[in-house]
Amino acid sequence: MMSDTNAALEAYLHHCQCEKRLDAKTVKAYRCDLEQFGRWLEYRHVTVALVGKGDLSSYLGYLNAHFAPSSAKRKVASLRAFYSYCEAEGLVPTNPFHGFKVCIREPKRLPRTIPLADLNGIFRELYSSEPNAVASSPEGSASDHAKGGYRPFCLARDRAIVEVLLATGLRVSELCGLDDRDFDQTAKTLLIFGKGARERVIQVENESTLDALTDYLAWRNAWQSVKPREAPGSSSPLFVNRFNQRLAEQSVRALIAKHANRAAASTHITPHMFRHTFATLLLEEDVDIRYIQRLLGHSSIKTTEIYTHVTNAKLRTILKDHNPRNAIV
Known part of the structure; x- marks a missing residue:
């Protein structure tokens, strides 16, 4: 993972754990989702600061192709929260999620109850x-x-x-x-x-x-x-x-x-x-x-x-x- 992407990710996870005091399992899930995104960026030779709407569209296509809708939806939510933090901290020039429409069709699954x-x-x-x-x-x-x-x-x-x-x-x-x-x-x-x-x-x-x-x-x-x-x-x-x-x-x-x-x-x-x-x-x-x-x-x-x-x-x-x-x- 490229150094600036890694640094931004670690700063965000530290913020989630120490300032927002999120549950350890939530932080672990964020880490998993964001490290996956970091590897995807590294493969495409793109830094976290240069990601645009086209990159998000490509990544969304990758998620839709390889993950269940519920998992893809969670990973996008993790990424959106990460970029909101990066924008607030001045780590990225623009937030690529502004004006970006996420389309993930998640089938409605009724909760299973016990007869x-x-x-x-x-x-x-x-x-x-x-x-x-x-x-x-x-x-x-x-x-x-x-x-x-x-x-x-x-x-x-x-x-x-x-x-x-x-x-x-x-x-x-x-x-x-x-x-x-x-x-x-x-x-x-x-x-x-x-x-x-x-x-x-x-x-x-x-x-x-x-x-x-x-x-x-x-x-x-x-x-x-x-x-x-x-x-x-x-x-x-x-x-x-x-x-x-x-x-x-x-x-x-x-x-x-x-x-x-x-x-x-x-x-x-x-x-x-x-x-x-x-x-x-x-x-x-x-x-x-x-x-x-x-x-x-x-x-x-x-x-x-x-x-x-x-x-x-x-x-x-x-x-x-x-x-x-x-x-x-």
């Missing part, structure tokens, strides 16, 4: 499972927990995770990022740190969800008494693995898939589908979309409006399959 039959099956599977007789309660002896306490701890944790995902609509990254201090048992609230370093507070009012969290914490504390954290840090994660380290997002995906398979779910179920289901069920209960936007932590109402398409699609199915006119021969 209620599958949802009920998962909950039945979770609550019909019984842990080993050993360490049958969190108050069991330390030796009991050391022998067989992991299975009931794991089951209590899985129940709490599924309960929280459905009752709050959290992203899996938000769930895994929760610390003990973020759950106020007295106020029944969760403090969420979402995308763009935005905070929101979600009330946890469902008694089954609260009971599952309380039960999990009792098992976790008992487990930690015999399996202390190997590398304790400054934060105390709410959801942990068997080594008492913060539970990874991939682990949540795996445990959701495990319980869905045991429940013989009709489709592959992911943690994010709980978020879609949460929003869709609220909308079907006539909850104002503005409230749903706040609960989901969307910065724009346009993002939340995708769920209106889901409910409209359901209405069409209802009127097609259960229309009273169908009874007339």
